[in-house]
Amino acid sequence: MDVPEVIKIPGPLPPKATEEERDTLRKWHEDDMQAKCYMVASMTNQLQKQHEKMQTSFEILSHLQEMFGENSRLARYEISKLLFRMKMHEGQDVAEHVHIMILLIEQLEA
Template identity: 40%
Template sequence: MHEKLIDVIDKPHVPEPSNNDDTETISAYKKYLEDLMSTKCLILASMSSELQRQHEDMDPTDIIAHLKMYGTQSRTTRYQLSKTLFRSMLNVNAQVGLYVLKMISLMVQLEKLGYKLRKELSQESD
């Protein structure tokens, strides 16, 4: 079944039939729309609710293209966040609380992108 749904994403968009088209063309178009909706539902069901809201108005081919682009961006974003985290230093007159909140925020953002900081980073080596 999944292969059938992948075909829906990979094949080109089926144009909407005109009034002059025969019933076979119209039924093929209706079948395409049903397959498209099934594919979209399956894709959305596999996402977090936040991603679902972002993609609910897209068709499956646009969702896949956007997610591929997001994957590339997330690596760049993850690099930028980790660079900011590891290069951060507390200024002499700065408040410690605000600095800690900033560090926690960076770590949470990294975890959302799939990069979890391990315990080894928090322990000093002898």
């Protein structure tokens, strides 16, 4: 994933970094920690556990985008559509029908 310049994570400072550069990096780390705390505090316990070891707010944001972004929303919609339109046909085994429904529900849960 290409990171826009605005949110690029600063690398280590050169050995002869100025005091202003050090202050800027320190401020960036403080702001990032605050953003990370806000993000984690607003999550469910399950999501908190998934993200507690991530170092930066950008990592958390990227992971959340993967989980809940446009593609996953479309996938959940398609699975829901299949589930709600399922009908048992005459002569179809009930166990097979229920098994398919359970698989779809598990996919939604994941």
